[in-house]
Amino acid sequence: MMKPQIAGTRCIHLATCSSTQDYLHNHLDEWLKILPVCVTATHQSGGRGRENRIWHSPPGLGLYLSWGFRLRQEKSLPWVPLAVGVVIAEILETYCGKKSVQLKWPNDVLLKGRKVAGILSESRLGPQGAICICGIGINVNQVETDFPPDLAQSATSLRLSCGPTPSVEELLNLLLKRLTDVLNNLEKQKIRGLRSRVRRLTKWMRLDSLVFQQGNDQHKGRFLGIAPDGGMIMLTGKGEKRVFYSGEIKMSGPG
Numbered sequence: 001m002m003k004p005q006i007a008g009t010r011c012i013h014l015a016t017c018s019s020t021q022d023y024l025h026n027h028l029d030e031w032l033k034i035l036p037v038c039v040t041a042t043h044q045s046g047g048r049g050r051e052n053r054i055w056h057s058p059p060g061l062g063l064y065l066s067w068g069f070r071l072r073q074e075k076s077l078p079w080v081p082l083a084v085g086v087v088i089a090e091i092l093e094t095y096c097g098k099k100s101v102q103l104k105w106p107n108d109v110l111l112k113g114r115k116v117a118g119i120l121s122e123s124r125l126g127p128q129g130a131i132c133i134c135g136i137g138i139n140v141n142q143v144e145t146d147f148p149p150d151l152a153q154s155a156t157s158l159r160l161s162c163g164p165t166p167s168v169e170e171l172l173n174l175l176l177k178r179l180t181d182v183l184n185n186l187e188k189q190k191i192r193g194l195r196s197r198v199r200r201l202t203k204w205m206r207l208d209s210l211v212f213q214q215g216n217d218q219h220k221g222r223f224l225g226i227a228p229d230g231g232m233i234m235l236t237g238k239g240e241k242r243v244f245y246s247g248e249i250k251m252s253g254p255g
């Protein structure tokens with residue numbers, strides 16, 4: 001994979017590493033002055049996802065990227081995974097069509113109801129705001145046998161679920177350009193536009209009974225939308241309106 005060229009972002013490409021996310025964390029102190037930094041890898045031997053899950057990262061089949069940047073407006077932090085998800089989803093829509101792509105609050109992008117991309121947003125708070133380390137994994141060229149059996153029903157790749165498959169480089173360049181724009185807006189707390197883009201991509205979640213898991217607790221209810229602070233508003237079965245900031249929707253996507 002070629003090293004991406006994005007004005008203002010230092011890009012580092014590794015043929016192989018354990019995890020681009022860990023690589024960035026480990027070098028963060030020495031790179032503080034050169035942020036934003038983007039680390040990509042052709043292969044990860046220890047790719048990781050949310051809740052200590054493994055992110056399978058076979059050589060050359062996916063896009064594995066970690067992006068480190070400063071966010072002075074800490075309030076915008078919950079919007080980071082949503083903003084990144086919107087950017088990924090909108091790019092995928094241009095290849096696969098609007099009907100096939102959904103955003104699953106807060107961190108996943110689905111293609112025809114199966115997970116095609118995941119976002120791992122981590123941050124450190126300091127005197128000058130937050131430093132975000134945002135990991136992005138997109139399944140691009142995998143075929144069925146490239147996924148472990150436990151993911152066979154729930155995961156997909158662009159190659160499997162979308163007609164034309166862009167190259168990993170093409171996706172990466174598009175992604176970095178658009179991420180820079182969206183995050184400039186987060187810094188200025190311009191989230192109105194972003195909120196309506198999230199609303200469109202999460203329409204499918206407006207089911208009557210959505211199952212939502214947070215730790216050991218399961219909540220059933222109706223998804224009402226995204227709050228101005230990035231939380232998910234849900235009307236629980238008990239008729240209570242609650243805002244959640246983490247957790248996972250257990251109901252699989254449409255299609």
Ligand code: BTN
Binds near residue numbers: 118
């Ligand atoms: C998830 O869906 O749980 C998030 C997956 C994030 C995977 C990416 S791949 C690049 C970066 N390096 C990692 O080890 N993880 C993230």
